[in-house]
Amino acid sequence: xxxxxxxxxxxxxxxxxxxxxxxxxxxxxxxxxxxxxxxxxxxxxxxxxxxxxxxxxxxxxxxxxxxxxxxxxxxxxxxxxxxxxxxxxxxxxxxxxxxxxxxxxxxxxxxxxxxxxxxxxxxxxxxxxxxxxxxxxxxx
Numbered sequence: 001x002x003x004x005x006x007x008x009x010x011x012x013x014x015x016x017x018x019x020x021x022x023x024x025x026x027x028x029x030x031x032x033x034x035x036x037x038x039x040x041x042x043x044x045x046x047x048x049x050x051x052x053x054x055x056x057x058x059x060x061x062x063x064x065x066x067x068x069x070x071x072x073x074x075x076x077x078x079x080x081x082x083x084x085x086x087x088x089x090x091x092x093x094x095x096x097x098x099x100x101x102x103x104x105x106x107x108x109x110x111x112x113x114x115x116x117x118x119x120x121x122x123x124x125x126x127x128x129x130x131x132x133x134x135x136x137x138x139x140x
Contacts, residue, residue, distance in 0.1 A: 029114065029126040036115025039108055043101055044116075052120030058096045060089035063120045072117070072124070076132045077139035079109050106133045 040048075047059035054061035062068070067089045068075065082100035086093050104112075110132035117124040 025126050028128075029118075032111045032114040032126070033118060035108075036111035036113070037119075039104070039112040040115050040119075043104070044112065047098075052116070054089075057094070059098070060087055060092070060094045061120075062116050063122070064089045065122050065124070068117055068122055069124065072127075073135050073138075075113050075117070076109050076135040079112060080104055080106075080136055081139055106136055109136065 047055050048062050049055060049059075052062035054063075060067075067087075071078075078098060080101060083098040086095045088094075101109075107129050110127060110129040113132060114127050116122070117127065
């Protein structure tokens with residue numbers, strides 16, 4: 001019995017070490033996803049839907065990985081400054097303007113962007129705050 005308890009403690013100790021050995025990017029991704037989800041619920045969900053399905057003819061869905069990948073360097077600008085141009089998503093044109101959220105800090109934009117690009121069937125990985133900040137400086 002004593003041997004079983006010692007082996008169990010050792011096994012749990014090894015599992016604890018393995019689980020805690022996440023790299024910094026994985027930890028950042030988890031934090032960004034959590035915070036980004038809260039921002040999405042507060043700012044984006046009313047138009048884009050709980051599951052990113054969009055709102056009929058008014059707001060495009062966020063389930064189109066091709067659009068998100070193709071426009072990845074513009075997503076931060078869309079989130080912070082809104083969009084006044086028509087967008088084609090899933091082959092459908094959306095002409096409604098997207099409101100700007102100038103009150104969001106760059107880190108908030110990065111977090112909601114990571115959430116969107118890794119939810120709703122999208123799997124685009126981590127986007128660091130520094131890259132999003134650079135993209136925001138290049139907005140037209």
